[in-house]
Amino acid sequence: MSGLRAVELSGLGIRLGFAPLGALRQHEEVFADAARSLALAMESEGVLLDPLMVDSSTLAVLDGAHRASALASLGARWAAVAAVDYGSPEISVGRWLRAIDPGAAREAALSLGMAEEGPEAARSAVDSHGPRVAVLMPGGPSYLGPALGSALEAHRLARSIWARPGSHPELIPDDEVGRALESGRAVIYVSAPSKLDVLRAASSGELFPPRSTRHRFGARPLGLGVPLGVLRSDSEPDLSPLEEAARSAVLQPGDEGHRGERPLIVRWAARGRCA
Template identity: 30%
Template structure:
């Protein structure tokens, strides 16, 4: 196998952790969690490893999987350990886009968040990115930024206040802002999270709101399909790990290129697809 093979670029270790050792950094959406619990019980497997920082066991994704496995009394969880501060791993933000909003909602947001009209949407976004404002609202061709003094994790409470006032939203990427504005959406623009904030949230339990972070993990492992009996108390740690090792070794693997669709989602990074 050549030195530049994709196998040589893998930077994760798949293993088990006690489920109590894994630290979420983000809250969950109750409806999604309930649906996942039913799905896991039906399938009888943990399909994808939860990605965790190898030094702290803070989970970078898979918050709903963690809760679902706890709900069915799993003792351990399949994880992929990575070096979170490897520069190849990126953390981005999800933005909230709201369809069919009313002018009454916009007027309410202006009051609640003490919004000031910016000279342009770019100015409103830059105010957030430069930490001069905790959030911005973009609608049509107009931008507003909040004059509230909410720094650090305090800005999370503003996102929660926003969520209380809307029925549903779409999580969108920065490159989709113009498209959604042109289609009549209202957008909540927030500061890009830092890796240090993600780790702090996991270690302190001061969690990000749901759908806040979007991680890009090069060669993300998916579809390993670990049987639930390996997560239960049926096997001791050594037995469970040996069975998992054989499962990893025997599972056929292939790499999906960036922007492939897996489980209904488009991934920016390469995926290592097991059992594909």
Template identity: 30%
Template sequence: MSSFLIPHSGLTLEIRCLDLEDVHIHEEIVPEMLERLAESIENDKVLKHPVIVDAASHVVLDGMHRVAAMKMIGCVRIACCLVDYMDKRIKIGRWYRTVKGEAVSRCGDLLAEASIPQVACSRTCQEHIDAGEAEAAIESPQTHILIPSSNRGLIEAYRTVKRLEEIFRSHGCSVDYSTEADAFARLRDGKIDAVLLTPLIDKETVVAEALKGNVFVHKATRHVIPARPLNIDVPLELLRDERVPLEVVNSRLSEILRGRVVTRFPANSLIDGRRYEEETFVFS
């Protein structure tokens, strides 16, 4: 199968197209985000960035909404950057929710009104979460609350997280997403009122659930890839015609990419208004 390869410190980035029906998302789609993205891609007439996909299982690690958007606008293929997901240099983390609003002071009562079980922490919330003893936890300067594990699995645990987000938002709070370290730094600095802690998900669970057609809520996993390609600008017309064999599509894609200049940027570079913590290979 023709493809374009970018060697990177022993971890190969392989750019090639896959049939959309053969890739598997692992997080749910947010309709508002999908509509905006589909319109943007249609207007650009190219797919700017490839989705990051596990080479072995074709599970999407980054780019769920691009997959859905490409389907929405009538494409049958999508450009992917294939990686070895089980490589130790690819990390999986989580997004903590940061909460700001007066209702945080009443969160125990809000959970009780919603019939969500809660218990006090006997250790730090982080320790309970990482031991698998809780589906979620809420930590503020005044409050340390655990949502005890129901033993229904991580998909259901994250549905509980989503429900907690909805409760806070419905009572006028803002809810955002941060890394673990950033969330607690913001809490210490008084920039937020609480941190909603979420459980760890391992790579094997991501793959297993995705291949069964199950999806986690939005912002469940945070994948850190050592490097990624950007601005490959694949013409949509190349991705729409199902009559063209996939091998031919990939030959054309490789030809397009070989004709481009690739610039390597170090980690934490600002590209098109976004800061990437990984190295990037930018096509032009």
């Protein structure tokens, strides 16, 4: 993990450790209000509940942009991280989408000169011939924009639509498009970034809009609860709290309560948090 000391979660390809906050590389912007609210909650609880998911080679933040921003505002020098091999097939990257007011969506599509298209054809074009953006309407024709130069450009164009006044955007996962359309909302449908797109954004500082990527992991630790005092330390924190957490976090095949064939991460209870 970029030379950092870490604790291995046996059989899961995850290493828990403490990374200098300034060494982490964001690939997305954050919503300032969300980061402030999270910082207030963290200050109240006195802990970072869930470690940030990062690429072990580059320290690109895969999940946890708002947590990293909140930690910085709270004077933390370190972040508890779960480092993974981003090249693993058990890690995939999808996208978050926005459902918005259909009137605002149609107005935006027309103002951008998007072409009318059937909804299924528009979705297929975005998924197969991207990067591009479509505006999927709950009734009548949808709209399709031209092919763009990069996924980053596509997501920034999508933001220019869902961030317009009167859009009332709702964040939805990319597998709930049908539900959103059935409820009468329009969906701003944008090409999913690739892992390479994520790493390029992290290394260049040209960031995706907030909540663009949706990473899925084969396993991930939750509920760790590292005290903020540890993360504000001038020197690298001791790994012993993470070692203790790692021992209690993983059920091996054959352990009581686990009948699966591979190790399983369990969610730590409050009493099992690092103290």
